[in-house]
Amino acid sequence: MKNAVIQVENLTKRFGDFTAVDNISFEVEKGEIFGFLGANGAGKTTAMRMLCGLSNPTSGGGTVAGFDISQQSEEVKKHIGYMSQKFALYEDLKVWENMRLYAGIYGVPRKKISEIIDKMLVSLDFESEKNTLVKELPLGWKQKLAFSVSIIHRPEIVFLDEPTGGVDPASRRQFWELIYKAASDGITVFVTTHYMDEAEYCNRVSIMVDGRIDALDTPTNLKRQFEAVSMDEVFTKLARGAKRGDN
């Protein structure tokens, strides 16, 4: 791969005698939308935490944005955005206050912050909600805001952990249009989802089963390979073979 922004080789994480991530290897290209799929408990979040420099591999390793994930985890954190599935925004802060806070945390130069916030409010069509408390926003809006905040510092890669969980079909589509836009601006998108129509929106998709990557290709090729009509069928065929339970 000419322009790999994520390179992972034999990445492994064990907790005691439990192998959460089992010797996975893959690369992700700059500007790619990479879908990281798997059943609950397959090891996705553990793998993602290692890529974000939040957890050290037991063996193997890799680079993200050119930095070693175990040796240079602080550098990795500066060059990525991360939107977690559970917590992304402060509910008791206003929309603009969340933007201000994250811009500061991600190290956006102080002089540029207010300009960036104004631009972001316009592009999200959120100007009227600038002073709204985040807890009063509908879920779909929160998630769009959380995504925009996670790329406020123009990172090379953004990691999205189930960003559309529980979001209605219309809002999910608006969310994906933001993802497309970020990708067309050159930001690499690494995303997990349980919606199989969203798997189709990815350039390439990997499917984890029991800590291993059992399939990795474009949606079209995966459907051909597994003789399936949809990504849902591909996923079901692979995940039904899982040995370990959801824990």
Place this chain on the structure above:
Amino acid sequence: MIVVHNISKQYRKVQALSEISFSVGKGEIFGLIGPDGAGKTTLFRILTTLILADSGTATLNGWDIVQDYCRIRENVGYMPGRFSLYQTMTVEENLDFFATLFRTTIAENYDLIKDIYSQIEPFKDRMAGKLSGGMKQKLALSCALIHRPLVLFLDEPTTGIDPVSRKELWAMLQKLKSEGITIVVSTPYMDEAMMCDRIAMIQKGSIMTIDTPQGIIDKIPQKIFAVKADNMSCLLADLRKFESTETCHTFGEFHHITFRYDNEKLCDELKFYLQKLGYNGVKIKEIEPTIEDCFINLTDSRI
């Protein structure tokens, strides 16, 4: 089993529900489908007697939601959207606690929850707060069922659950239905909406339509076409610029498009338009609408 008549609820300035009416038969799986903020959770909370409506009435099994709230609470199971079991109690302690509250035991109704609880039973000594998302949902459902309720209210039970576990959960719901349990469920997954006997599409506190899923699909007026080409993200923008386009949205492998008017030549014109823009591998075909098309069409005015 459930009769709802003109229920309204307002929170300060927001009209959460306006004059909602519908009824649900015994043993029916009734789906509440609508965008975030449509009022689904408010309706759940009113019907489970946790909050009072401003106006309107409703009965469950003939019991009034205000006068007979005690009887209702004894006979409904409610699984809220947010995980609300005791995080610092184990799996088994949580289940046992709910069984005790309803003056029953795990053993008495074990057969009802066996399919789902047996999957988390190996972890029965684990703290509920330490479970994964899928296991939490299974425990919450077990707790909501342990007293063999007449009606089960499920507020987005499958959010955060992988596709295989979702299918298992729905197989479980079908089984509960066959035991005569009435189920009211909300979901953001349109494939699950298809598995309900009837669904109500809710938006901004009002019911837009109530019908069987197929009935709602049959009512969709426009023809829907699926379009595909080699560059899907640019294609979306260009399809929206096409002068006869009414709506255009992503739908997995294809984009779905509707036109402002019906004309046999439109497909050819669109193909020509896209080829002129330099797209390769253009495919356009008319398709049967899905329930997701209906949802998007109903809510599209909002976008």
